[in-house]
Amino acid sequence: MDFIDSVVTGIVSGLISGWFIVNYSEFKSLRDEALDYVRRIDYMLEGDAVVFSLPSERRPLLLLSSAMIWNGYNGIADSxxxxxxxxxSYLSKEYIDYSEFDDFLNNAxxxxxxxxxxxxxxxxGRNVDFMKDIKEFITSKVGG
Structure with missing residues (x-):
């Protein structure tokens, strides 16, 4: 009986740790993709102003943010x-100061x-709003 308990415990703990590793790996992949996007922004000083271009071969930051929110990583998605x-805002400006833009990218x-x-x-592994779920449950029980 102890052998069976040990096997079941080992399987359950393996599944749980695997679940955490998969979700952490997804977070890290999305974070690294966002970081890579920011690092690939090409900018240079042309005269007195900065000219920059966004990487076209990468997923836009908005899509990465959406994926982060779906997976439950709201903090980094907000960032x-x-x-x-x-x-x-920099795309809409006529003049961009080089040091200001450089600081912005470094801070990003x-x-x-x-x-x-x-x-x-x-x-x-996804965005769960417990308070919303609890309120809906209570409303359905009280109202029904």
Whole structure:
């Protein structure tokens, strides 16, 4: 009986640790793809202004952010959305200061590198709103 308990415990713990590894791997893949996107932004000083181009062969930051939200990594998704907004604002400017843009990209890379997965994303592998689910459950029981 002890042998069977040990085998079952080993299988269950292996499945749980595998689940965490798969979800962490997904987080890391999305984070690294966002970081790679920011690193591939090509910019140079032309006269007094900065000229830059976004990488066309990569998924846009908005799609990466959407994937992060779907997988439950809202913290880094918010950071990526802010970086995307910043890039959009630079696209609409007529004049961009080189040191300001360089600082923006360095801060964007630092923000992405510092991001850590949240518990919900690691455990469930998707975005779960417990409060919403609880409220819906209570409403359905009280109202029905």
């Amino acid at each position: 990526v959305n802010e970086i995307n907004k910043g890039l959009s 890379q630092r923000e992405i590198r510092r991001a850590r997965p949240n518990f919900c994303g690691l455990v469930f």
